[in-house]
Amino acid sequence: MTVLVENDLEFDFSPAIEAINFDDDALHNPSTIKRVDFIAEFDDRFIFLEVKDPDIPGSSNPEAFKKKLLTGNLIPNLAAKYRDSYWFRSHSGNITKRIYYVVLISMASLEPALLLSKQDQLKQSLPLTHKDWSAPCAAGCVILNLDQYKKQFGSNSVRRLSAGGK
Numbered sequence: 001m002t003v004l005v006e007n008d009l010e011f012d013f014s015p016a017i018e019a020i021n022f023d024d025d026a027l028h029n030p031s032t033i034k035r036v037d038f039i040a041e042f043d044d045r046f047i048f049l050e051v052k053d054p055d056i057p058g059s060s061n062p063e064a065f066k067k068k069l070l071t072g073n074l075i076p077n078l079a080a081k082y083r084d085s086y087w088f089r090s091h092s093g094n095i096t097k098r099i100y101y102v103v104l105i106s107m108a109s110l111e112p113a114l115l116l117s118k119q120d121q122l123k124q125s126l127p128l129t130h131k132d133w134s135a136p137c138a139a140g141c142v143i144l145n146l147d148q149y150k151k152q153f154g155s156n157s158v159r160r161l162s163a164g165g166k
Helices: 061-072 074-091 114-125 146-153
Strands: 003-006 009-012 018-019 038-041 045-052 100-105 140-144 158-160
Touching: 003 018, 045 074, 061 074, 061 114, 074 100, 074 114, 100 114, 100 146, 114 140, 140 146, 146 158
Parallel strands: 045 100, 100 140
Antiparallel strands: 003 009, 009 158, 018 038, 038 045
């Protein structure tokens, strides 16, 4: 069972062949490369997972995060994290399956319609396809809230550590 933690959120990657904390300086040496938090390999795909958790207990300024999301300033950062991670994995010879980019934004006050709108902006910022490319750089890209993430990956796929049990 592979369990990885990002601050107050614990992820259970048991169904994965392998899951790594990709945002680990030991993997990258000193560099300015932007990184997704986790990469999980399944039989038929990779999941690149970026986690944003403004609902973490004791968060100093969740409204600043919301403002950054609403103004569109967060989207270029999310796109850069995927592109740099893809570039790194590609040059390491580790892109052997389709990739899905999943951004989890744990902020209960955000409406799902807003996340859908931001998801469209993220797809345009990446971009997923180009007329000169032989294949898309990602098979899919989604922005999910915590409930949507659990529906997609299972109710026990993530839990808030400060909330206790599963």
